[in-house]
Amino acid sequence: xxxxxxxxxxxxxxxxxxxxxxxxxxxxxxxxxxxxxxxxxxxxxxxxxxxxxxxxxxxxxxxxxxxxxxxxxxxxxxxxxxxxxxxxxxxxxxxxxxxxxxxxxxxxxxxxxxxxxxxxxxxxxxxxxxxxxxxxxxxxxxxxxxxxxxxxxxxxxxxxxxxxxxxxxxxxxxxxxxxxxxxxxxxxxxxxxxxxxxxxxxxxxxxxxxxxxxxxxxxxxxxxxxxxxxxxxxxxxxxxxxxxxxxxxxxxxxxxxxxxxxxxxxxxxxxxxxxxxxxxxxxxxxxxxxxxxxxxxxxxxxxxxxxxxxxxxxxxxxxxxxxxxxxxxxxxxxxxxxxxxxxxxxxxxxxxxxxxxxxxxxxxxxxxxxxxxxxxxxxxxxxxxxxxxxxxxxxxxxxxxxxxxxxxxxxxxxxxxxxxxxxxxxxxxxxxxxxxxxxxxxxxxxxxxxxxxxxxxxxxxxxxxxxxx
Ligand SMILES: Nc1ncnc2c1ncn2[C@@H]1O[C@H](COP(=O)(O)OP(=O)(O)OP(=O)(O)O)[C@@H](O)[C@H]1O
Ligand SMILES: [Mg+2]
Numbered sequence: 320x321x322x323x324x325x326x327x328x329x330x331x332x333x334x335x336x337x338x339x340x341x342x343x344x345x346x347x348x349x350x351x352x353x354x355x356x357x358x359x360x361x362x363x364x365x366x367x368x369x370x371x372x373x374x375x376x377x378x379x380x381x382x383x384x385x386x387x388x389x390x391x392x393x394x395x396x397x398x399x400x401x402x403x404x405x406x407x408x409x410x411x412x413x414x415x416x417x418x419x420x421x422x423x424x425x426x427x428x429x430x431x432x433x434x435x436x437x438x439x440x441x442x443x444x445x446x447x448x449x450x451x452x453x454x455x456x457x458x459x460x461x462x463x464x465x466x467x468x469x470x471x472x473x474x475x476x477x478x479x480x481x482x483x484x485x486x487x488x489x490x491x492x493x494x495x496x497x498x499x500x501x502x503x504x505x506x507x508x509x510x511x512x513x514x515x516x517x518x519x520x521x522x523x524x525x526x527x528x529x530x531x532x533x534x535x536x537x538x539x540x541x542x543x544x545x546x547x548x549x550x551x552x553x554x555x556x557x558x559x560x561x562x563x564x565x566x567x568x569x570x571x572x573x574x575x576x577x578x579x580x581x582x583x584x585x586x587x588x589x590x591x592x593x594x595x596x597x598x599x600x601x602x603x604x605x606x607x608x609x610x611x612x613x614x615x616x617x618x619x620x621x622x623x624x625x626x627x628x629x630x631x632x633x634x635x636x637x638x639x640x641x642x643x644x645x646x647x648x649x650x651x652x653x654x655x656x657x658x659x660x661x662x663x664x665x666x667x668x669x670x671x672x673x674x675x676x677x678x679x680x681x682x683x684x685x686x687x688x689x690x691x692x693x694x695x696x697x698x699x700x701x702x703x704x705x706x707x708x709x710x711x712x713x714x715x716x717x718x719x720x721x722x723x724x725x726x727x728x729x730x731x732x733x734x735x736x737x738x739x740x741x742x743x744x745x746x747x748x749x750x751x752x753x754x755x756x757x758x759x760x761x762x763x764x765x766x767x768x769x770x771x772x773x774x775x776x777x778x779x780x781x782x783x784x785x786x787x788x
Contacts, residue, residue, distance in 0.1 A: 349444055353437045354382055355413070360433055362716060363391045365440045366401070367412040376720060377459035377728070377743040379443035380416050382434045389430050390443065391416035392458070392743055394716040417716045419740055422463070429739055452755045455493065455736075456746040459728065465736060465744045469497045472735030473629035473673035476664060476691050480681055480705060481698025486727060487677050489749045490696055491634060492517055494675065496756050498632055499575040499764045506569070506616060507578045507634040508609055508641055514634075515578045520757070520765055522576040530565045531583055537561035542587050545598040552589025553600050562615040570619050570631065575764075581608035581641075604649065609641040610656040613663040616672055626671030634675045639683035642676075647683040661687035681705040694735030699724040713741045 351374070352365040363382060367374075378393045395415040402408035420427035445460040454464040472494065479487045492514075498505050499521060507514045515527070538554040538561060546552040569577050586603040603611075616631055623630070635641045642661065648654040664674050664687075676692055678684050682704040695712050700721040710718045717730050720743065724730070727748070732741040756764065 349441045351380060351440045351442050352414070353439055354434045355436070357413075358433055358436075360431070361418055361714065362394075363416045363418065363434065363440065365414055365416075366399075367396070367414050370412075371442050373445040373460055374414075374442060375460065376723070377745075378445070379419075379458055379461050379463065380414075380440050381443050382438050382440045384430050384432050384434045387421045387430055389434070390419045390422050390427065392419055394720050394743075415716065417714065417740070419742060427738070427740065427742075450747055450751055450755065452752070452759055454747075455490075455731075456727075456744045458742065459745045465731060465742060467494070467497060468735055468737050469494070469501045469503070470629050471737075472694050473498065473503055473632045473675075474668060474671070475693035475734045476668075476674045476676070477694040477696065477733075477735050478676045478678070478689055478692035479696045479698070480678060480700065480709065481729070482700055482702070483679055485679075485698035485700070485724075486729075486746070487679065487698060488513060488517070488636065490698070490729070490746065491636065491675060491677050493746070493749060493752055495576070495634065496521070496753070496760075496764055498629075500756075500760050501629075503575070503629050504570055504631045505576050505634060506612070506631060507576070507636060508581060508612060509578055509634070509636040510580055510582055510605060510640060511637060512580060514636065518576060518578070522574055522578065526574055527576075527578055530569065530577060531579070534558065534561040534565060534584060538584065538586060542585055543600060544589075545593045545596060546589060547593065549589045549591055549598070552593070552598055553587030555586055555588050555603070558584065558586045559611060559615065562611060563618065566615045566619045570623070579612060581605040581612070584608055586611075601652075604653055604656070606641060606643060606648065606653040606660075607656040609635070610659040610663075613660045613667075617663045617667050617670070620667060620670035620672045623670065625669055628671055629673055630671035631667075632673050632675055634677065635688075636677045638676045638678040638688070639680040642685040642688045644683050644685050657685045658687065661685055661691070664688055664691050681708040694733030695731070697721060697730045697732075697741075698728075699726075717741045717743070 350369050351371060352368040354363060355365050357364040376393055379390050380393060381388055381390050393414060393416045397413045398410050399413045400408050401411050420429045443461055446462040448457040448462040448464065451464055454466050456465050457463060479490050481487045495505050495518060538558045541554040541557050544552055544554065582605060586608060587600040588603065590599040590601050613633060616633060620631055642657045643653060645654055648657060667673065676688060681689060697709050697713060700706060706718050706721055712732050713730055727746045729744055729746060730741045731744050732738055
């Protein structure tokens with residue numbers, strides 16, 4: 320049977336009674352329709368009876384399950400035909416929404432049942448949400464904020480996945496500010512050299528450069544060292560020693576951010592026994608250097624003992640170049656190195672070492688690394704293989720939304736957001752976030768240089784205030 324148009328005042332008595340029980344039903348304009356066929360435990364389907372101008376992908380709707388008000392997020396709408404025979408067929412809009420749960424102050428709580436047929440569905444009234452620095456963003460057209468749990472984000476490893484230019488690095492920048500605020504050290508492995516420009520206020524450039532320079536100076540003299548034992552030839556041993564020293568000084572020192580470009584290190588290994596005083600050398604790839612950096616980090620955190628809280632996060636920017644999937648690796652050595660880094664991801668957790676993996680090509684990133692990322696930030700994505708990878712995390716409905724996600728929107732999931740189901744989020748504008756972070760957290764996150772800049776900005780502000788008109 321099809322229902323084509325309903326005026327709430329004309330609804331059956333029992334439905335009207337139920338409407339009266341819902342706080343939301345007080346708003347006559349928020350009634351949308353009734354729970355219809357195809358609704359199941361995971362998702363809600365309803366025919367749209369009262370269109371609402373603000374209804375859109377990502378909007379929140381609500382219905383009742385066993386007296387609990389349960390919230391769903393709209394992920395699709397389909398035009399369908401309803402009617403008993405050819406004469407009475409009419410087109411209706413059938414809306415699909417994914418269950419988020421019962422809303423509590425801490426976020427959605429799972430509800431493990433379905434709404435009864437014909438239960439009314441309401442739009443959670445669209446509201447604007449003011450910027451809130453303690454959150455990463457808001458559910459579109461609502462005032463439902465999304466709060467990160469940075470410690471768990473690091474502890475359970477996080478992946479940021481999206482197409483070129485989707486905003487992956489910008490989300491990583493935001494998260495890095497938050498990690499530093501929590502007192503977590505962040506080591507970024509970045510072959511794009513973007514982070515040192517974008518995050519220049521978070522570290523002392525001379526310190527960062529001096530770490531790189533010290534390692535370079537320690538390895539330069541022995542780049543062609545020949546040794547009777549091939550494993551001692553080249554500068555790999557010096558590289559590992561210098562790396563360990565810098566890792567210790569970073570973890571024990573005052574800086575919270577260290578940015579490393581593996582391409583800045585010329586690391587060599589001797590290939591085979593020497594013939595006379597000459598030997599062949601191999602230059603380590605960035606995949607291998609990444610493994611050595613990760614191992615040095617693990618050695619340091621292990622020496623510092625077990626830790627319930629996160630102490631160090633390694634950011635793998637363009638992770639497909641640093642921890643390639645087995646069949647995307649350029650060489651056998653790279654395959655082994657990626658396995659080595661994956662082992663560090665596995666072992667680091669107990670010692671407070673976690674990873675933030677940033678990539679546009681999930682197919683080419685080591686699955687042993689990606690599968691250990693329990694928190695996911697999925698941005699716009701057209702790649703079928705990425706969608707395939709994300710489906711177990713996000714479910715089929717949210718995966719379908721990925722290609723059409725707007726700029727600055729993403730689907731987040733996992734312990735790093737205290738979410739047991741995915742949620743479509745609109746992230747804060749980065750500039751707004753950064754300005755608020757510098758203003759409110761300045762003393763905790765800024766380097767001396769950054770603090771200087773903030774003070775100058777404040778001075779300018781007070782000068783402006785004094786202008787007498
Ligand atoms: N939340 C945001 N607020 C403001 N601007 C943003 C936001 N997210 C992304 N942008 C802007 O969008 C552009 C692309 O973002 P970004 O460089 O982070 O994307 P990406 O996915 O890392 O790209 P690539 O694949 O090239 O590495 C940048 O100019 C960035 O400033
Ligand atoms: Mg990027």
